[in-house]
Structures are given as structure tokens and as C-alpha cells.
Amino acid sequence: MIDKRVGDPAQAVADVKDGDTVLIGGFGEAGSPIELIHALIDQGARDLVVASNNTGNGQVGLAALIAAGRVRKMICSYPRSSNSRVFPELYRKGQIELELVPQGTLAERIRAGGAGVPAFFTPSSVGTVLAEGKEVREFEGRPYVMERWLRADFALVKAELGDRLGNLTYNKTARNFGPIMCMAARTAIVQVSRIVEPGGIDPEVVVTPGVFVKRIVEVANAAHESVLVAQGVTYP
Amino acid sequence: MIDKRVGDPAQAVADVKDGDTVLIGGFGEAGSPIELIHALIDQGARDLVVASNNTGNGQVGLAALIAAGRVRKMICSYPRSSNSRVFPELYRKGQIELELVPQGTLAERIRAGGAGVPAFFTPSSVGTVLAEGKEVREFEGRPYVMERWLRADFALVKAELGDRLGNLTYNKTARNFGPIMCMAARTAIVQVSRIVEPGGIDPEVVVTPGVFVKRIVEVANAAHESVLVAQGVTYP
Amino acid sequence: MTAELIHAGLTRDEMARRAARDIPDGAYVNLGIGIPELVAAHIPPGREVIYHTENGVMGFGPPPPEGEEDPELINAGKKPITLLPGASFFHHADSFAMIRGGHIDFCILGAMQVARNGDLANWSTGAPGAIPAVGGAMDLVAGAGRIVVITEHCAKDGSPKLVDACTYPLTGRGVVARVFTDLAVVDVTSEGFVLREIAPGVDLDTVRRLTGAPLLAAAGIKTIEP
Amino acid sequence: MTAELIHAGLTRDEMARRAARDIPDGAYVNLGIGIPELVAAHIPPGREVIYHTENGVMGFGPPPPEGEEDPELINAGKKPITLLPGASFFHHADSFAMIRGGHIDFCILGAMQVARNGDLANWSTGAPGAIPAVGGAMDLVAGAGRIVVITEHCAKDGSPKLVDACTYPLTGRGVVARVFTDLAVVDVTSEGFVLREIAPGVDLDTVRRLTGAPLLAAAGIKTIEP
Numbered sequence: 001m002i003d004k005r006v007g008d009p010a011q012a013v014a015d016v017k018d019g020d021t022v023l024i025g026g027f028g029e030a031g032s033p034i035e036l037i038h039a040l041i042d043q044g045a046r047d048l049v050v051a052s053n054n055t056g057n058g059q060v061g062l063a064a065l066i067a068a069g070r071v072r073k074m075i076c077s078y079p080r081s082s083n084s085r086v087f088p089e090l091y092r093k094g095q096i097e098l099e100l101v102p103q104g105t106l107a108e109r110i111r112a113g114g115a116g117v118p119a120f121f122t123p124s125s126v127g128t129v130l131a132e133g134k135e136v137r138e139f140e141g142r143p144y145v146m147e148r149w150l151r152a153d154f155a156l157v158k159a160e161l162g163d164r165l166g167n168l169t170y171n172k173t174a175r176n177f178g179p180i181m182c183m184a185a186r187t188a189i190v191q192v193s194r195i196v197e198p199g200g201i202d203p204e205v206v207v208t209p210g211v212f213v214k215r216i217v218e219v220a221n222a223a224h225e226s227v228l229v230a231q232g233v234t235y236p
Numbered sequence: 237m238i239d240k241r242v243g244d245p246a247q248a249v250a251d252v253k254d255g256d257t258v259l260i261g262g263f264g265e266a267g268s269p270i271e272l273i274h275a276l277i278d279q280g281a282r283d284l285v286v287a288s289n290n291t292g293n294g295q296v297g298l299a300a301l302i303a304a305g306r307v308r309k310m311i312c313s314y315p316r317s318s319n320s321r322v323f324p325e326l327y328r329k330g331q332i333e334l335e336l337v338p339q340g341t342l343a344e345r346i347r348a349g350g351a352g353v354p355a356f357f358t359p360s361s362v363g364t365v366l367a368e369g370k371e372v373r374e375f376e377g378r379p380y381v382m383e384r385w386l387r388a389d390f391a392l393v394k395a396e397l398g399d400r401l402g403n404l405t406y407n408k409t410a411r412n413f414g415p416i417m418c419m420a421a422r423t424a425i426v427q428v429s430r431i432v433e434p435g436g437i438d439p440e441v442v443v444t445p446g447v448f449v450k451r452i453v454e455v456a457n458a459a460h461e462s463v464l465v466a467q468g469v470t471y472p
Numbered sequence: 473m474t475a476e477l478i479h480a481g482l483t484r485d486e487m488a489r490r491a492a493r494d495i496p497d498g499a500y501v502n503l504g505i506g507i508p509e510l511v512a513a514h515i516p517p518g519r520e521v522i523y524h525t526e527n528g529v530m531g532f533g534p535p536p537p538e539g540e541e542d543p544e545l546i547n548a549g550k551k552p553i554t555l556l557p558g559a560s561f562f563h564h565a566d567s568f569a570m571i572r573g574g575h576i577d578f579c580i581l582g583a584m585q586v587a588r589n590g591d592l593a594n595w596s597t598g599a600p601g602a603i604p605a606v607g608g609a610m611d612l613v614a615g616a617g618r619i620v621v622i623t624e625h626c627a628k629d630g631s632p633k634l635v636d637a638c639t640y641p642l643t644g645r646g647v648v649a650r651v652f653t654d655l656a657v658v659d660v661t662s663e664g665f666v667l668r669e670i671a672p673g674v675d676l677d678t679v680r681r682l683t684g685a686p687l688l689a690a691a692g693i694k695t696i697e698p
Numbered sequence: 699m700t701a702e703l704i705h706a707g708l709t710r711d712e713m714a715r716r717a718a719r720d721i722p723d724g725a726y727v728n729l730g731i732g733i734p735e736l737v738a739a740h741i742p743p744g745r746e747v748i749y750h751t752e753n754g755v756m757g758f759g760p761p762p763p764e765g766e767e768d769p770e771l772i773n774a775g776k777k778p779i780t781l782l783p784g785a786s787f788f789h790h791a792d793s794f795a796m797i798r799g800g801h802i803d804f805c806i807l808g809a810m811q812v813a814r815n816g817d818l819a820n821w822s823t824g825a826p827g828a829i830p831a832v833g834g835a836m837d838l839v840a841g842a843g844r845i846v847v848i849t850e851h852c853a854k855d856g857s858p859k860l861v862d863a864c865t866y867p868l869t870g871r872g873v874v875a876r877v878f879t880d881l882a883v884v885d886v887t888s889e890g891f892v893l894r895e896i897a898p899g900v901d902l903d904t905v906r907r908l909t910g911a912p913l914l915a916a917a918g919i920k921t922i923e924p
Contacts, residue, residue: 002724002746027527027564028550029543053564078605081550088603100604103526104568104611108353111565115791116798116841117344118375120356122572123614127645130610139354139384148375165748165757165784169440172561173527174544179563183799198784204405205441206786207563209756211726211748211801224543238498238520263753263790264776265769289790314831317776324829336830339752340794340837347791351565352572352615358798359840363871366836401522401531401558408787409753410770415789419573434558442560443789445530447500447522447575460769 004166004216005195009039012189012217013156016045019072020153023110023181024052024062028081029225031174033158033191034061036217038235040156041068051075051110051150053103053177055087058229064236066090073097075150077106083229102130105147107180113151114183114212121146155185158222159208162192166210167201175207182212191219239400240452241431245275248425248453249392252281255308256389259346259417260288260298264317265461267410269394269427270297272453274471276392277304287311287346287386289339289413291323294465300472302326309333311386313342319465338366341383343416349387350419350448357382391421394458395444398428402446403437411443418448427455481625481654481671486698489514490669491622491652495521495578502526502571502612504581504594505549507622511580522558524576526608528567531559548608571608572615579616581609583623583651585638588664588685590648592621593640606643613644625653625682632684634658634665655679657696658687669694707851707880707897712924715740716895717848717878721747721804728752728797728838730807730820731775733848737806748784750802752834754793757785774834797834798841805842807835809849809877811864814890814911816874818847819866832869839870851879851908858910860884860891881905883922884913895920 006012013036016022022040026032041064050071056063063086065071079087079098090096101109102124112120121144125131135146157178159168168190170178182188190208195218228235242248249272252258258276262268277300286307292299299322301307315323315334326332337345338360348356357380361367371382393414395404404426406414418424426444431454464471482490488510495501495511497519503509512534515521524530525547532547533554541552570576585593592613596604613619623633634651650668651658656679657669666688667679672695680687708716714736721727721737723745729735738760741747750756751773758773759780767778796802811819818839822830839845849859860877876894877884882905883895892914893905898921906913 002748027548028546030527030546031544078607080603080605091603092601098604100606102606102610103564103608104572104615107564107568108351108572111795112356114799114801115344115795116800117356117358118378118380119373120348120353122353122611124572124611126614128610128642130606137355142354144354163784167784167786170561172440172542172545173525173529175561175563176527177564180565183795183801198782201786203755203757203781203785203787204408206788209786209788209792209796210784211750211756211796226543238522263774264772266753266772267770314833316829316831327829328827334830336832338832338836339790339834340798340841343790343794344798347569350573350575351569352574358837360798360837362840364836364868366832399558403558403560406787408768408771409751409755411787411789412753413790416791419569419575434556437560439529439531439555439559439561442562445560445562445566445570446558447524447530447570462769 003164004213005164006215006217009035009191009217010042012036012215013039013043016040016043016154018045019047020045021049023152023155023185024050025157025176025178025181027053027173027176031158031176031178032061032225033156034223034225035219036156036189036191037061037065041065041236046070047072049073051152053077054081055079055084057081057083057225059234060228061225066096071096073099075099075101077101077103100130107177109147109150110184111180113149114180117149119146119148150184152185153187155181155188157181157188157190159190159192161194161196161201162190162216163196163198163200165198166213166216167206168208168213169201169205170207179208182208187214188212189215191217191222193220193222194218240402240449241400242451242453245271245427245453246278248272248451249275249279252276252279252390254281255283256281257285259388259391259421260286261393261412261414261417263289263409263412267394267412267414268297268461269392270459270461271455272392272425272427273297273301277301277472282306283308285309287388289313290317291315291320293317293319293461295470296464297461307332309335311335311337313337313339336366343413345383345386346420347416349385350416354385355382386420388421389423391417391424393417393424393426395426395428397430397432397437398426398452399432399434399436401434402449402452403442404444404449405437405441406443415444418444423450424448425451427453427458429456429458430454480673482696482698485510487622487652487654490657490696491580491620492516494620499577500524500575502576502579502616506582508580508582524570526567528562528564529559531556568611571611574615574617577617579612579619581612581619581621583621583633584640585633585635586621586648586651587635587638590646590660591638592643592648593638594643596641598641609643613647618649619647620650620652621648622652625655632682635684655682663688666690667693669696671696672698706899708922708924711736713848713878713880716883716922717806717846718742720846725803726750726801728802728805728842732808734806734808750796752793754788754790755785757782794837797837800841800843803843805838805845807838807845807847809847809859810866811859811861812847812874812877813861813864816872816886817864818869818874819864820869822867824867835869839873844875845873846876846878847874848878851881858908861910881908889914892916893919895922897922898924
């Protein structure tokens with residue numbers, strides 16, 4: 001029997017290795033898999049390359065992973081926000097690398113990674129510093145820049161419902177990068193609010209088919225980043 | 237007020253012009269928008285370029301459109317089936333062009349058209365006659381062929397529920413090419429089994445957001461191609 | 473003196489109201505963070521406009537009442553939103569397919585600089601130590617149907633934001649169609665900046681003086697109705 | 699004589715049963731049209747296998763009872779299917795993202811010819827007047843994890859299907875890992891065809907004679923348990 005359920009976040013992230021590339025879901029706090037990220041902090045893998053839209057807030061979740069010195073390089077579109085101090089500090093000190101990617105290009109690179117498309121052309125960033133050094137080519141009279149897929153060893157994603165086969169639904173704007181990150185990682189690890197029986201999700205409304213998911217862990221009452229930040233929580 | 241509803245299939249396809257490119261949904265009979273196709277036959281546009289996975293069956297729907305001599309060229313992956321005689325006959329007589337495209341490349345070209353990606357690389361068809369004349373390039377030691385987007389003037393699609401804003405759900409495997417064809421056409425025209433009020437489709441389960449749809453027409457009891465073929469129906 | 477003149481111009485809400493008048497009925501619209509967000513409150517009666525946010529919603533509504541915020545229902549500015557009937561959720565690749573694929577009709581952004589050829593700079597000063605953050609701006613300017621900018625006519629230090637050529641890193645080349653400022657409505661044309669409308673109590677010479685590039689005067693300049 | 703020998707080999711169901719034994723527990727599997735479709739009925743007990751069909755279903759089950767067919771619930775062969783608990787629907791681009799992106803573990807296809815270097819021809823004779831139809835075969839061989847073929851060892855005219863080089867138009871180059879025929883199980887290796895297993899009552903010389911390329915004998919050739 002196929003059973004992708006694992007007992008807890010620690011078990012789910014146990015085999016992340018030093019140097020791995022990890023996609024981390026979320027746009028701001030919506031969809032941020034905080035419990036999985038905290039488990040990854042406990043787990044200890046270093047020298048990670050992390051792709052995520054932002055760089056976290058306060059001293060929890062992704063910001064805490066960065067603060068713990070575990071991330072060698074961030075790939076993201078928007079590495080600052082009102083409550084993000086960790087990344088800017090390390091970046092200014094030259095202690096963390098940044099690959100800045102337009103948000104749509106980041107999404108499409110991840111989707112391409114999951115879809116077996118090694119490169120594609122986009123009009124985004126043409127003529128800007130973010131296109132420097134990249135191949136530019138005209139199609140029908142308009143210039144486009146070639147971008148490469150983004151694939152990863154792991155993805156950490158937060159979803160809503162899941163079953164033992166890995167089928168998922170999401171909650172509102174927590175969907176964001178989750179479905180494409182599951183596609184692009186060799187091992188997609190998903191925390192869900194609730195695990196249901198196979199068939200408990202209508203086949204018409206499955207957002208991520210289980211084929212894209214390797215492990216699923218129930219986190220019934222996931223923390224909200226903004227609440228932790230407001231409480232001044234620091235992890236670990 | 238935005239209201240994409242139109243009264244009947246004839247009105248929905250009234251402005252298709254000679255020479256237009258038309259994407260037609262369906263995989264076999266599932267999702268084939270027969271009533272819209274019949275309206276297009278009545279409407280009279282000629283010299284069409286049609287992209288669809290197959291070429292229709294019997295003497296109804298897409299096969300009837302082809303039989304009526306309206307299609308200059310078919311772009312498809314599988315232009316034959318047990319009940320498809322129309323296309324093979326015209327093709328052998330040299331009276332219709334065929335651009336044969338691997339099914340996944342066809343889907344990805346249409347999706348790329350909708351997503352503003354003018355070209356992408358795929359491993360499919362590399363080293364075969366279908367890659368002849370196309371650019372081949374290595375990424376990470378593996379050859380890929382460059383394929384171009386496929387965009388169209390119109391798409392004719394069959395869906396299940398729709399609202400005045402164009403939001404759609406589909407029925408089972410009738411989904412197939414529908415969502416991506418809506419994305420890739422300047423004017424996507426959709427026949428639905430039932431029109432509901434905005435909000436009548438849960439925002440979490442909308443498959444095609446209305447932004448991709450221009451016109452929607454209710455066809456409450458759509459014909460099934462296999463039934464028409466079994467009855468020996470010929471359209472018109 | 474500069475400060476005084478700017479004071480004579482439109483408020484942020486008046487700028488938003490003027491920009492809102494340009495949005496046609498039925499448009500799919502993406503509003504940037506800042507003044508552009510104010511536009512939604514000023515759509516003329518009788519028009520239905522549908523708002524897209526990059527993080528995966530079409531059809532969102534105004535912010536929720538205090539206490540009813542949902543941390544997983546937010547916009548691209550990470551602020552709480554509500555849904556209108558007919559809204560939908562989708563993932564990030566689909567959201568940017570809408571943008572890149574030309575399905576968003578109208579996009580209103582803020583700006584640090586707009587050049588007379590339509591170049592836009594709105595994401596980075598390029599200063600050493602600054603944290604560069606681009607978000608979805610480069611995709612929006614590459615893909616949306618019509619790109620307009622709302623911005624104060626001058627920066628806080630009094631330097632012009634409408635310039636001959638951008639000195640900040642570009643967001644996109646030749647992308648801006650129109651600029652709404654506190655002083656004027658300025659089109660970007662093949663001839664450069666053309667003044668179409670002017671704020672009440674502001675004169676052409678003043679606008680010209682505060683513009684960092686030649687400013688042509690359209691025939692029949694109108695006064696902006698605030 | 700050829701016909702007689704083929705008669706001594708496995709039936710279509712026996713070929714499918716042998717191939718089914720190769721599918722590991724938990725695999726995501728795509729079955730081509732024809733003999734490959736029979737494989738699903740022969741998965742060894744205790745293994746859970748999930749079937750994908752290109753037209754947008756993961757997790758379908760056996761055909762429905764007569765009279766319960768749904769014309770909008772079909773597989774890639776356009777035949778009616780049922781759903782198992784945990785199934786899902788998705789559109790064609792997502793379906794081929796699964797295939798091209800390497801998410802389908804195991805794919806079983808029919809063949810017109812397999813060459814000793816793993817080249818596969820299974821979509822067109824290339825004959826004048828033939829209607830070429832490729833479907834999803836080129837995507838499957840480019841993307842699925844392991845590609846195996848089930849086919850009669852020889853074509854209806856007695857000519858070998860395992861050949862030195864394909865004469866029909868290719869589906870993909872160097873893609874086939876193993877071939878299950880009515881006479882044998884043959885691996886494609888860097889040394890060419892290697893015979894691993896042989897059908898009961900069939901001898902090595904016969905298989906070699908009916909194979910259009912050198913056929914190495916593995917150490918310890920096993921007899922296929924039908």
C-alpha cells in the first residue's frame with residue numbers, strides 16, 4: 001500500500017543533506033510551512049540553497065533558518081519586508097548570496113523544472129540588469145530572455161487537506177507557490193492541516209495530484225508567522 | 237456590469253473570420269464542443285487553421301467541419317480513430333494540410349501561448365522526423381528541441397459550470413485541453429452545461445478563471461458525439 | 473518653493489480618483505503597492521472592474537473589517553483582503569501566465585523614475601547596501617495591456633521623477649503609457665512627454681520646471697477635476 | 699514454421715502477466731494501448747500501482763460494467779474507465795508535465811520495431827498514404843522513468859520486430875530498457891540485446907533466429923513462469 005504519511009515534521013525532513021537545494025512555499029506568511037522549516041533548523045543541514053519568494057519575518061520560520069546560518073544562497077523575488085531584518089543584515093555583511101529573480105520568472109522556472117522544460121523565453125526583465133549575461137532572442141519582433149528551469153532536492157510546502165496518496169488542496173492565498181514547488185522537487189514534503197481518506201477529496205478539486213508529493217505530515221494547528229512575530233518568538 | 241453570456245452558439249461564433257486559427261477542445265468526444273462547432277459550420281468561415289487533439293468522428297462535430305471543406309490545416313497529435321474517415325480521405329487527396337505534433341508538445345505549446353512564453357525546449361521528438369528542421373540544443377548533456385507557442389484567434393471549449401464572469405469548472409476527462417485553450421485564444425468561447433450566479437462556484441475549485449474567457453453560452457443537454465455517430469447523424 | 477508648489481497639487485486620493493477614471497468597464501486590473509492601491513475606492517459608478525493580485529486571486533474586494541482578517545487571504549502587498557462573488561484562487565505560475573500572457577488589461581504602478589521614452593525604474597536605487605527586491609514588477613510591465621504610473625511629480629528631495637533617462641536600474645524599457653502625478657497627467661508618446669491635463673491652480677511653466685525632460689503641451693490642455 | 703513456433707510462446711495475457719511482475723509497489727504507471735492495457739489486471743497481489751492516462755486522470759480503475767459507461771470518463775485509448783478512491787483530474791498541460799517532468803515511473807508501450815540500441819518505432823510505418831498519428835508516445839518515451847515494450851516477437855508477416863536498426867520512423871532514440879515478447883524477455887544494454895528469460899518450450903536458437911539483431915545470452919537464462 002502506498003502511504004506517504006510520516007509521523008512528524010522531524011521525520012519528514014530527516015534526510016535533507018548539506019548543500020541541498022530546497023524550495024520553500026509561501027508568499028509572506030500565507031502558505032509558509034513553519035513547522036517543517038523549524039524541523040529543518042533542528043535537523044541541522046547546512047550550506048543550503050533556498051528558493052522562496054521572500055526571506056521570512058522576525059526570528060521564526062524562514063528568517064530563523066537564515067539566522068541560524070544554514071542558508072548559503074537565497075533565490076527569491078522580494079527579499080525584504082517590514083519585519084525582515086535577518087536577511088538584509090547577512091546580505092550587507094556578504095554572508096549570504098542572493099539570486100534575485102522576477103516573481104513571474106521564479107514561478108515559471110519552478111513550473112518548468114516540474115514539467116521537464118529545461119529553458120524557456122520570457123519578456124520579463126529584458127533590458128534590465130536582471131537580464132545581464134543571459135541570452136536574448138527575438139520572436140516576432142520582440143526581445144525575450146532565456147531562463148532556465150529550477151529544480152530542487154526538496155520542497156517544503158503547506159497545504160490544507162491531504163490523503164495518504166499525497167493528493168492536496170490548499171487554503172486561499174496559501175496556495176501560491178505550493179503546487180509548482182511540489183512538481184519541481186525530487187522530494188516534496190507537505191504539511192497539511194488535516195489528513196483525509198483517499199476519496200475524501202473530490203477528484204475534480206484536487207489541486208496537487210499525489211504523484212508530485214513524496215511525504216505528507218499532519219500539523220493540525222499550524223502557527224501563523226505574524227502571530228509568532230507579534231509575540232516576539234525566536235526559534236529555536 | 238461584466239456579462240460574458242451570449243444567447244446561443246450562433247451568436248457566440250458570429251465573428252470568426254476566414255483564415256482564423258481556432259483551437260477546438262476535446263480528447264476524442266470528451267469535451268468536444270459539438271454545438272459550437274455546428275454553429276461554426278452554419279456560420280460559414282473558411283480556410284481555417286484548426287488545432288485539436290484529434291480530427292473528429294463520423295459526420296458530426298469536428299469531422300463535419302472538416303468535411304464541409306472549412307479547414308485548410310489541422311494541427312493535431314492523433315488525426316485518426318476507428319470512426320474517423322473524413323480527415324484521412326481529404327489528407328490522402330492532398331486537400332488538407334497536417335501539422336503533426338506530439339500530444340505533450342501540443343499541450344505545452346498552447347499553454348505557452350496563453351502564458352506569454354514564445355518558445356521553450358522539450359525532450360519530446362528529439363531524434364525523430366517531427367524534430368526535423370527545428371533547433372536542437374543541449375542542456376546538462378541532453379538534447380532538447382525548441383518549440384514555439386501556439387496562439388489562436390478563437391477557442392471553442394466545452395465546460396460544465398460557468399458564471400457571467402467566465403469562471404469555469406469541467407466534467408471529468410472533458411477537462412483535457414479546455415483550460416489551456418481558453419488561455420491561448422484571443423477570444424475563448426465556452427459552452428457550459430449550466431450557468432450559475434457569480435459565487436456559485438467555490439473560488440477554490442474554479443478551474444478556469446474568467447479572465448481567460450470572453451463568451452459563455454449555456455447548452456443544457458449537449459449532444460454526445462458517439463451517440464450521434466451511432467445514430468448515423470450527418471451535420472448539417 | 474518646490475514644497476509649496478507641490479502642496480498646490482492633488483492629494484493622493486485625488487490622484488487615485490483621476491487615474492480610476494481611465495479604467496474601462498470590465499477591465500482586469502492589477503494595482504501596485506502604495507498610491508495605486510487607493511484607485512479601487514474611486515472607480516466611477518456603473519463600472520465593474522476585476523482585481524488581480526499576483527499571489528493568486530482574481531476578483532478580490534476591499535480590506536476586511538478589523539478583527540476579520542485571515543492571514544491566508546492576502547494581496548501582493550501582504551495585506552488582508554476579502555473576496556467578491558466570482559473570485560478564484562490559482563497558483564503562482566498560473567497567476568503570472570495571466571500577467572505575462574497579456575490577460576491583465578490595466579496595471580497601475582508606482583515609480584521612482586519614468587523616462588520620456590517610457591522606461592520605468594521602480595524597484596531599486598541601485599545604492600550600495602540597498603537590498604534589491606523586484607517582486608512582480610518586471611513581469612507586470614512586460615505583460616499587462618496598459619501600464620500607467622501614479623507618483624508624486626517630484627521625489628522627496630525635490631528632484632524630478634519624470635526624466636530624460638532613468639538613472640536608477642530599470643524595471644522595463646518603453647513600458648509606461650501615461651503618468652498621473654499630483655500636478656499633471658502626462659502621456660508618453662513617440663515625441664516624448666506630452667502634458668494632457670493639469671491640476672487646478674498649477675500652471676504649465678511650473679510643471680515644466682519640475683519635469684526633468686522636455687514636456688510638450690497637448691492641444692487643449694484640460695484641468696483635472698479632482 | 700514461424701507460426702508454429704509463435705504458437706509455442708506466451709499468450710497476450712501471459713505476456714502482460716510477466717510484464718506486470720516488473721512493476722514495483724507504489725509505481726505511477728502509464729500503459730499504452732493494446733497488450734499493455736492488459737497489464738493492469740495482472741499486478742501481483744499486495745502491490746498498489748497508480749495508473750495515469752494522458753488525457754488527465756491519475757488513479758483510474760478497471761472498465762465500468764456495461765451500461766455504466768460515461769462518455770466523459772475515458773482513457774487515452776478513448777475507452778470508458780472508472781475511478782479509484784484518491785483519483786484526480788487535471789488538464790493536458792499538467793498531464794504532460796507529469797510525463798515530461800519524470801513523474802511517471804513506468805511506461806509500457808507497444809512497438810513496431812525495437813532496435814538493439816533501444817530505439818523505438820511505434821507510431822508510423824512511414825508508408826505513403828498512411829495517416830501519421832503520434833499521440834503522446836514521443837512524450838512518454840522522453841519523460842517516463844522506465845520504458846518497456848510488450849510486443850509479439852515478430853510482425854504478422856514473420857519479420858522480426860527486434861532489429862539491428864529501425865526502418866520505421868522513430869518514436870525516440872535509445873529509450874527502451876526491456877522488451878517482453880511472446881518468446882522472451884530481452885534487455886537492451888550497452889552491448890545490445892541480452893536474453894534474460896525465455897518462454898516455456900522455446901529454445902535459444904529459435905529466439906535468435908526470429909530476432910533481427912545479435913542476441914546475447916545472459917548468464918542463467920530463466921524460463922518465464924506464465
